[in-house]
Amino acid sequence: LQLDFWLAPRGLGYPVDVRVPFPSLQPLKAHLEANGISYSIMIEDVQALVDHEKMEMFRSTRSQLPLSTSTFDYSSYHSLDEIYAFMDVLVAENPNLVSKLEIGRTTENRPIYVLKFSKGGTNRPAIWIDTGIHSREWVTQATGVWLAKKIVQDHENDGDLASILDKLDIFLEIVTNPDGFAFTQTQNRMWRKTRSKHSSSLCVGVDPNRNWDAGFGGSGASGNPCSETYHGPYANSEPEVKAIVDFVKNHGNIKAFISIHSYSQLLLYPYGYTRTPVPDQKELHEISEKAVAALSSLYGTNYKYGSIITTIYQASGGTIDWTYNQGIKYSFTFELRDTGRYGFLLPASQIVPTAQETWLALKVIMTHTRDHPY
Amino acid sequence: DISDAGLKYHLELVLEDILDNDSTVNCTAEVLYHSGNKNLAPDVQFTIHGELKNTDDADNIFYNRIKSLEKELVAENIPDSHGNVAPEMEPIRLLAWAASGYVIWQNSNENTDFQLAQIKHVKQVKRNDEYLEFDYMILLHDMASQEIIPWQMTVLWHPQHGVQVTQDSRQPKHELE
Numbered sequence: 001l002q003l004d005f006w007l008a009p010r011g012l013g014y015p016v017d018v019r020v021p022f023p024s025l026q027p028l029k030a031h032l033e034a035n036g037i038s039y040s041i042m043i044e045d046v047q048a049l050v051d052h053e054k055m056e057m058f059r060s061t062r063s064q065l066p067l068s069t070s071t072f073d074y075s076s077y078h079s080l081d082e083i084y085a086f087m088d089v090l091v092a093e094n095p096n097l098v099s100k101l102e103i104g105r106t107t108e109n110r111p112i113y114v115l116k117f118s119k120g121g122t123n124r125p126a127i128w129i130d131t132g133i134h135s136r137e138w139v140t141q142a143t144g145v146w147l148a149k150k151i152v153q154d155h156e157n158d159g160d161l162a163s164i165l166d167k168l169d170i171f172l173e174i175v176t177n178p179d180g181f182a183f184t185q186t187q188n189r190m191w192r193k194t195r196s197k198h199s200s201s202l203c204v205g206v207d208p209n210r211n212w213d214a215g216f217g218g219s220g221a222s223g224n225p226c227s228e229t230y231h232g233p234y235a236n237s238e239p240e241v242k243a244i245v246d247f248v249k250n251h252g253n254i255k256a257f258i259s260i261h262s263y264s265q266l267l268l269y270p271y272g273y274t275r276t277p278v279p280d281q282k283e284l285h286e287i288s289e290k291a292v293a294a295l296s297s298l299y300g301t302n303y304k305y306g307s308i309i310t311t312i313y314q315a316s317g318g319t320i321d322w323t324y325n326q327g328i329k330y331s332f333t334f335e336l337r338d339t340g341r342y343g344f345l346l347p348a349s350q351i352v353p354t355a356q357e358t359w360l361a362l363k364v365i366m367t368h369t370r371d372h373p374y
Numbered sequence: 375d376i377s378d379a380g381l382k383y384h385l386e387l388v389l390e391d392i393l394d395n396d397s398t399v400n401c402t403a404e405v406l407y408h409s410g411n412k413n414l415a416p417d418v419q420f421t422i423h424g425e426l427k428n429t430d431d432a433d434n435i436f437y438n439r440i441k442s443l444e445k446e447l448v449a450e451n452i453p454d455s456h457g458n459v460a461p462e463m464e465p466i467r468l469l470a471w472a473a474s475g476y477v478i479w480q481n482s483n484e485n486t487d488f489q490l491a492q493i494k495h496v497k498q499v500k501r502n503d504e505y506l507e508f509d510y511m512i513l514l515h516d517m518a519s520q521e522i523i524p525w526q527m528t529v530l531w532h533p534q535h536g537v538q539v540t541q542d543s544r545q546p547k548h549e550l551e
Contacts, residue, residue, distance in 0.1 A: 010526070010543045077456050138455075189455045190491065190513065190522045207520075226547075228520040264517070313518060340489040341392070343515055347457030 001028060019046055054186065069093060074146050074355075076348045077138055080110075080182050083145060083175055087113060094152050103173075104243025107196040110178040112243050117151050117170040125373065126169040127256040127366055130244070133208050133319070134192045135180030137262040139336050139346045139354055144174035144260070146355035147362075164366050167373075168255070171247075177208055177240055190344065194240055198233045201225040206232035209261075211241045214321035215273025220314035231317050244319075248326065256330035256369040257323040258362065263343050264312065264335035265303045267292050267361065270324040272308030272315035280329050281307070287330070287368050291361035298357040301337065308333065330369050334358065380409035381484065391427060392468075399424035407484050415480045433533040436465040440498065440506055447498040447508075466496055469537065470510055473529040476539045478514065487517035494524065505530045511545070523547070 001024040007017035020028055032039050043049060065085040066072045072086055091098045097117055104112045118124065131144030151170060154161050164170075175181050179195040193205030203226035210221035213235035217223070221231035236242045248254055269284040271277075278284065288305035295303055308315060312335070320331040337346055337354045346354070383405045391397035403420035439462075440447060452467050453459045459467055470493050478488040491513040499507040507530050514523045524545035530538040 004548065005546050006548075007526075008543060008545050010541070184455075190515075192520060228522070342453060342457050343489055343491050345453045345455065345457045345492060347453070350457075 003028070017042065069149055069152070072145075072149070074142075074149065075352050077142055077351070078145070079185055080175060080178055083141065084113065086145060087115060087148070087174070090115070090148055090152060097152060097155060098148075103247045104239055106177075106179045106239055107194060108179045108182075110182070112178065112240060113173070113175070114247070115148055115172045115174070117155070117165065117172070119155075119165045121169075123251070123253055124167065124169045125253050125255045125369075126171055126251065127164075127258070127369060128171045128173075128248070128254050129258045129260065129362070130173040130176045130319075131260045132174060132181060133176040133240075133259060134261055135177045135184045136190050136192050136344045137336075138184070138344065139262050139351060140260045141175055141181065142348075142351045143336065143355040143358055144172060146352060147359065148172055148174065150355070150359055160363055160367055164363075164370050167370050168366070170366075171254075173244070176244075179240075180205070192228050193230065194238050196232075196238060198237065199225050203230075206230050206238050208238055208241050209259075209319055210315065210317040211235060211238045212245075212317050212319050212322035214318060214325055215271075215316040218273055218316035220273055220309075220316040229315075235317065245322075248323065248328075254323075254328050255374070256332075256365060257320060257328045258332045258334065258365065259319045260334045260336065260358075262336040262346065263338055263340070265301065265337060265339050266311055266333075266335040267295075267303055267305040268308045268311055268320075268333040268335070269305075270307065270318075270321045270331055272312075272318040273321050275309055277307065278324060284330070284332075287365060288332070290368075291332075291364040294364050295357045295361040298360060299353055301357055329374060330365060332365060334361070380407045382406045389422070394427075397427060399426065412483060416482060418479065430533065432465075437506065437533050443498070446500055448496070449493075450495045452493040452496070466508070467493065469508065469529060469531055470496070470512060472537045473510070473527055473539050474512055474514065474525075476537075477525060477527055477542050480542075481544075485518055488514045489517065491515035491522060499528075505532050505535070507531075521547075 002021050003024065004019040005016065006019055007015065009016050065082060066089050069086065069090050087100055091100050097119065099116045101114045101116055102111050103114050106112060129147065132141035151161065155165055156162055177194060180191050180193060183191045183195060193207050195204055196206055197204055207221070207229045210229050210231040216235040217231055222229045224230060232238060236245055267288045269278070269288060292303040292305050295301060304311060308318065320333050324331040336358060337350060385403045385405065387401050387403065389399045389401050400423040401420060402423070403418060406417040408414045408416070449463055449466065452463050471490055474490040482488060493510060493512050495511040497509045499509055501507050507528065510527050510529060512525050512527065514525055516523060524547065525542060526545055527542040528540045530540055
């Protein structure tokens, strides 16, 4: 009958709420009446309600698009449109430093944008940073926006950053999962995955951090399309992932790759899919120690660090396992604030402090990359 | 420590008052995960080495405020999408935190790592006796599987008698969302 329980049966005398697909209405009514079970109709047409709500939400979220990055509010969460508009304004204000690249399109045909920060040269060695690959981790996209502004603001007056940009380019993908992000704004704040449909399953979405070609499909990911860690039908099935894979391969000169998540307050390096330590384990561990110390120095925020599999859990098909195996030695993942008190629903007042402390850790990684060319 | 009944862990931890970062108290605990019946909640024995703060005043203020409401309290999405919690909802949230601790304990094993992610809905249920009753629909986040699990819980509270979860049940995930 494909009954969708909204309030599950829990015992005698307690009500049960159920959404009934149209074709099952008659059979269910007949069954209830035959068994003397009374019922009442709470909502005649769920679809009509949903459509109406969508329309209302669209109307009420008509917000001001940013006119300048100086008046942009970095201490609040923004919509996808606002972030995309911010990018264009940032580029317009700093055309000699920043450019916007479209690296692909999502399942729902949204453009996927990467900002490039460069002081010149041709195909310089580069640092890659991405935020928002898991759409519900809102502090990460917000941190990405702040980072973009910070790089522009400090690229001349901060000695470390200036010398980094003398040698390296920085690529920043702020909304790595635009479909998922839009979904968290309109339908389900806790949505993590992409919005693709691959199987005949009712369930939507693939975990973009299990879809990479590194131990793909192994332990630490799920083959169930309804799972939050569903790896997808095959590696790079997700256009959001494929776009980055293609970019990294075509660029050929990325030297550090940092993928930003929340929450848990961790700095992680590969591997997640196997217990075998990476050959560069010692160096990555030392960098992590320094980066975490720098982060903590600002507000005392405590981070743990280590390889993915020993610090958080086994995870296969992960981003930085793939990038490391591509030869990008300095591959790291951050899990930003907090440790569970607010979790994914981190108050906006913590966006800027989180971004500020994370920036200090990023500078440690970038400085090390600059000083250790390979 | 490993015994025949399962895996036993000895923990030393520091309890920190959420509302006052400087207020901490040391605690030791022993947790036994049963190897036989996996549906049994882990055994927990603990000792608090110190005093917990007295909250009588705040408790009574909250108790009297709810008791004197004309209409039953109803609220949703605490915190909201942006992490906001209205000040008058803070005690409702703290109560959910305490109650979800019980639900989490009863449903934990060595492969789970639950946190309270959000209160989707809370409704006060009027009672004739001195207790306050709230019917909560919460979301638990399991870090290990990354799943978000809706859970219903009925919570009783009284300033002198503390928190009780009288009923709780895991809810189905809405696959179409």
